[in-house]
Amino acid sequence: MSTNGYKVIGSRPIRHDGVDKVTGRAKYGADVQLTGMLYGKVLRSPHPHAKLKGIDTSKAEALPGVKAIATAADLPQIADKIADLGEAVVNLRDSSNNVLAYGKVLYRGHAVAAVAATSRHIAAEALELIQVEYEPLPHVTSVLEAMKDDAPILHEDLKMTEMGEETDKVSNIANHFQHKQGDPEAGFTEADMVIEREFETATVHQGYIEPHNATAEWNEEGHLTLYTSTQGAFSVRDQLVEILQIPVSKVTVVPMEIGGGFGGKISVYLAPVAAVLSRKTGHPVQMTMDRDEVFIGSGPTAASYLKIKMGATNDGRITAATAYMAYEAGAYPGSPVGAGAGCILTPYRIPNVQIDGYDVCVNKPKSNAYRAPGATNAAFGSETVVDELAEALGIDPLEFRIKNGVTEGDRRPDGPEHPRIGCIETTEAAKSSAHYGASLEPSSDGKLRGRGVASGYWFNFNGGRSAISVSVNDDGSINMLEGSTDIGGSRASISMMLAETLGLSAKDINPRVVDTDAIGYTDATGGSRTTFATGYAAHATGKALICEMKKRLAQAWEVSADAIDFKDGLFSYKNDEEKRGTFKELSGKIGGTGGPLVAQISTQPDGSGGGAFATHIVDVEVDPETGKVDILRYTAVQDVGTAIHPSYVEGQLQGGVAQGVGWALNEEYIYNTDGGMTNSSFLDYRMPTSLDLPMIETILVEVPNVSHPYGVRGVGEVPIVPPPAAIANAIYRATGTRMYELPMSPPRLASQMAKNA
Amino acid sequence: MKKFAYIDATSVDTVPSLLGRRFGQAQVLAGGTDLVGELKEYIATPDRVVNLKSIPGLDYIRQEDDGLKIGPLTTLADIETSTLINDQYSVLQQAVSAIASPQIRNVGTIAGNICQRPRCWYYRSEDFDCLKNGGDTCYSVRGVNRYHAIIGGGPCYIVHPSDSAVALMSLNASVKIQGPRGPREEMLDDFFVLPELNIMRENGLRANEFVTEIIVPASKPNTKGIYVKVRERDAIDFAMASVAVTMTMSGNTCSEATVVLGGVAPVPWRVPDVEQFLQGKQITEDVASAAAEMALREADPMSDNSYKIEMTQNIVSQAILDLA
Known part of the structure; x- marks a missing residue:
């Protein structure tokens, strides 16, 4: 009670x-069984960037058991149209070209054609018989390279938007925007201590356990029923209507149970393709991805480059901050840099602030939302600099955060005023927690221990x-x-x-x-x-x-x-x-x-109510001989509004931390020089197992959301924001080595410690 | 997965003829934890899969006069939980319990673990026609090689993936092999082959041979063993570096030692120089670090994997000190 x-x-x-x-x-997407159902498979590009000169499907069509083949020619070519899918804004023309490449392939794994056959094996065999003529083009897979003037251009018709105005410049930089308040230069002059650092984070995947799937049945009356695992059945319907150019009354989307999404199951990949194959064959068609396809052909979240500068006075008051944030959009514009820029410095009251965000196309899968999209990358940078500032000024890192923390009426760097929020309450609860009060005993076997903290913010869509x-x-x-x-x-x-x-x-x-x-x-x-x-x-x-x-x-x-x-x-x-x-x-x-x-x-609530704040405390143990980091103890403190079902609130915090630990320590798309991902399996893309995580402790701070009758505040996303920074700060306390790149895996940490030694 | 004929073998003698003389034509199936993945990814495309589980009596752990005998189809979980192995051959128990996950150890077999194919991501990808897949390039040389070999590599730079093989080699184990003309026995020291000798295989099994028993000499008194494995993740992960050391001690002097490295070379890498060096030495920190340095003397790292040298030296010296 x-x-x-x-x-x-x-x-x-x-x-x-x-x-x-x-x-x-419970029935998940791949459990759907319909009478006369066929199985579809996707042919994917082996090139990271190439012109599509021609696709010859005749041999594949001749294979017994093959019922239809689909290419971009089966999709209506549609005009640019921007749609807001809740966590990600997409251009529906790009969505169409992403589900079946049109004219060009833009990443290794880009869907080029699809086969429907009487069995999965025949479909797979048929893929080998499709002959695609490619004209390979130079490719670029890193954000800083892609921003250079002489970089290979992904979209010849993409004009850079600069501060809200479209320019004539053809560039991989789709958008540059800025948030500015006060006078940062004057703020830095006022500061006694200024710290500037650069950061890089790798492409990571949400890692939902259930792969993408879609089962389409397009009947003789032209009504399309689609069974799928999705975060939003209506979002899927919207996308089908636009990509297939059919009336909304002709589409029913049936949501099956979902085996994880984390932002990655809003955009469609297979659904329009299964629909087209069903229309062509007159049969229901089921498509499921295997894990390799999920990695290379869905929507991981953005790799990023950040440069962050902050200044503070000797008495611990932040006077100014600037952040340069360049995020990889992947093959089409639309990285989560906007959200990242709106969260990066938000836990702090900073009178002079400037944030520059860049959305940059690279030859990788179109990036997608991942739990507090963009905010984790951002906090890794900002919370490390905050930690360094606090240390340089000799102030307890939580005390420093409380001193500069935001309350009702303060402005976010991107403009809006905070309503009643729980930033200070959360940080104070962390400071007075049993964990923060307990001393960290040294290791008995020569390993290095340290404690780190970090805070995070996520808007919440109210x-x-x-x-x-x-x-x-x-x-x-x-x-x-x-x-x-x-x-x-x-x-x-x-x-x-x-x-x-x-x-x-x-x-x-x-x-x-x-x-x-x-x-x-x-x-x-x-x-x-x-x-x-x-x-x-x-x-x-x-x-x-x-x-x-x-x-x-x-x-x-x-x-x-x-x-x-x-x-x-x-x-x-x-x-x-x-x-x-x-x-x-x-x-x-x-x-x-x-x-x-x-x-x-x-x-349709009006969106007010404010966001969620979290402060995390972590104790790590670093093996100086191998660079391996073990998490000894972890406490997540968060303003959760009213905890409706506390167990599921705690579960959200623990789940967010678990994913954040993976992002911090191991997870990354490892790209080969030929533009392909080398580690597209759960064996080589290392997400933490139960043995890699301690029991994650939670402290629920309840500051009710004034815009909700029961005070509900969204809780699911902000817990992934602090972990990489908190762990990096803990590693520094343990080893004296600051890590500015994610993931902080043993090869990297061992090399960095050796360099510093 | 390519279509194949599935054959339940009924006796050890009949397996060689079912396998045939051409490599790649047929594959033996034991636990299947490696083979099924290879089949699904079109890395292995046999015409026949020969199931060994239908042969009775290949699953045992026995102490005999001349040592320990392990049946090839004994699961890793059975080895992990064997009191006999834990008491007398603890290094093997330690290594086996560091393999993969409980689920995989419940199905995976000891012979399968020794004979598993490498995890190199170029070899495992359909997109790379690498040396081991019959092509003419080792893509790790100019590619991403942070998990590749630092010793014994060339022209291919895989690392041998087996934990148990490293421990078994440190126990001077051998394998019994069934071929068309009957059984033969081979020391593990001779069983594994470097890529420069045979680029397509990691061991000396002929196409129509398979492992029918693992034989470990009886344990000696005052002998202890240790297996240390470094991996990024605490389960379901292969070694970035590992070492198995066994030492026979009289007082604090080492009278005999074996040292085998894993995760750094295309085969479990025994370092006889180090074994000789340790013999008759009092084990001190200086001795241990000298041994560690000696163990990696031949290391020749690639662009991304030089971190492995110090990492391996560190665990070698740690293992030696732990046994002293």
Whole structure:
């Protein structure tokens, strides 16, 4: 039972989808089986950059079992159109060219053609028979190289946008923007200590365990039904409508369970291709990626280069900061540099600040969102410089952060004012935590130990559309339909908010994530919005049901609806003992008042409410003989607003940290000189295992979000932001070596320590 | 995966004829943890897969008068949990428990672990027609070679992936091999071959031969062994560098030692000079670091892997000191 006056919120009921998931009954995308189904496979470019001179599919078509082959010629060539998919903004023409290359291939792994056949093996065999004529072009796979004037150009028609204005300059730099407040030069003059550092981070992948999949059935009436694993069924529908140029009424997207997304399962890769193959064959077509394809043919997140300069006075006041941020967009414009620039210095009140962001095309897969997109790269740089400044000034690193921390009314470097947020509360909770107070015992066997801290910020998307549709059963239980993909326990948390509103228990709610025909438009699960926004709709739905129940009771009790009270879960009329009862008790007693109780609500909150702040503390042990870093203890402190289901909030923090640890220590796309990824398997792309992580401790700081009826603040993304910086700061405390490049893997750390020795 | 015929072998004697005389035509299947991946990636494209699990009695751990006998199909998990091996051949237990993950150790076999193919990412990619795949280039030379060989490489620079082979070699183990004309026995020291001798294979098995037993000489008194493995991740990872050392001690003097390096050469790399050097020495820090330096004397790193030299020296000296 929670201590905040709520009955359901703050408790930890078993999630509705839990048993099906742990017993293997839950249906994921690849579990879909349709009558007469064919299997599709994609042919991918072996070149990082080449002109497509011709594709000869005749031999493949002649292979028995092959039913159809698709190329970009089967997709309508569409005009530029920008779409906001929740966590990523995309140009739909680029999306089309990304799912099947048109004219040029822009990265190794770029889809060129696809085959539908009666079995996966025949489809794979047919790929070998497709003859593609390429004219290889010089390629570029690093952001700084790609920004040079003489770099190979990916898009001849891409004109650089400079400070909001399109220029005539053809460049791989799609966009340069700037946020500026005050006078940074004057601010640095005012400072007693100025530190400037450069950083590089590698391309990393979200690493969701379930590969991309799509099963399309395009029937004779021209209606397309698509079954897929996605963060947003409606986002998939939008993309299909645009890429295939078909009416929205002709598309139904059925969301299957999702085995992880982390931002990477909003853009479509296979869905339009499976649809085209289904249209051509008249059969349902299923496509699934293997792990190699997920690495080379989906959307990892951006590698980046940062240069960060900060100045502070001797008494520990930050006077100025500048950040130069160049992010790799991959094959098409649209890196998360904008989000990174909006988060990078946000935990601090800095009077003079300038941030320059560059979105740069390189011959790699189109980058995509990954949990707090852009903010982790950014914080690795800024939080290292903050740590160095605090050290140089002889101030405790958390004290330094508290001293400069933001509160309500302060401005973010990109402009907006903070509402009530929990930046200071979070940092203070970290400072007074048991972990920070405990001394770090030295190692007994010559290993080096150190403690690091770092903070992070993520906006949170407190908006977007969400719909809820409910029907009440006679026993007072409720069937609740929603359009939000449940990625981290949102069926439970949204049910809990409806239950709280009505005085029910979580198990009285039967939540269903339904297809795009069955519920109102709901934006993707992303930007940490779902518990906030769909929970917002659930609360509104509960209010509507209360109102409707009062009307029905007014009929049944023959009193005025206005005179009926609803308080502490009890409907009552004055002090009449006969005219009172809970929602549950009364649901079966309103027969004859107008049919079953139902409600449908659609909401779109205004986006206010502010973001999430986190401060992490980590103890590491470095083996000086091998450069291997072990995490001894990790504590994640975060303002989580109201923790609806604390276990799932803690799970989000722990999951974010686990991914952040991988990003910090091991994960990277290792590119060969020929522009290909050498390590496209989970064996060689090293994500941490359970043995690589300690139990991650969490401290939930609850500063309720004033823009939400239950104070919900998105929690899922900010926990990935501090880990690389916190670990880098800990490595420095352990070894005296500062690491300015990610990942800090044994080969790199060992080499760096040897250089410094 | 290319189509193949799947044959359940019924006895050891019949396997050589099922395999045939041409390399690549047939593959033996034991645990399958390596082979299935190779099949799926078209690295191995045999016409026949010969299942050994249908042969009864190839799964055992026995102490006999002349030493320890391990059946080829004994799972790594059975070795890891064997009291006999833990008590008397602990270096093998240590190495085996450092392999992959519990799930893989439950299925993977000891002979399969010794005979597994390299993990070089050029060899494992369909996109590179490398020396080991019948091409004419070792792509690691101009490519990304941070996990490649620093000793014994050329013209191909793979590192041998087996942990258990390193430990077994330090125990002077040998393998029994079945061929068309009956069984033969070979010391592990002679079993593995460098790329300069045979670019396509990592060991001396002929196309129609397979390993039928691992034989480890009886353990000597006052002898201890240690296996140290450096990997980036604490599970499901191959060695960046590893070392197996066994030492027979009288007091604090080493009377006999074996030292074998893993993860740094195309074969488990025994360093006889170091073994001789240690013989009769009192084990001190100076002796250990001299031994470590000697162990890497032949190292000739590539562009990205010189870090391995110091890393390997460090674990060699650490292993020696730990046993003293």
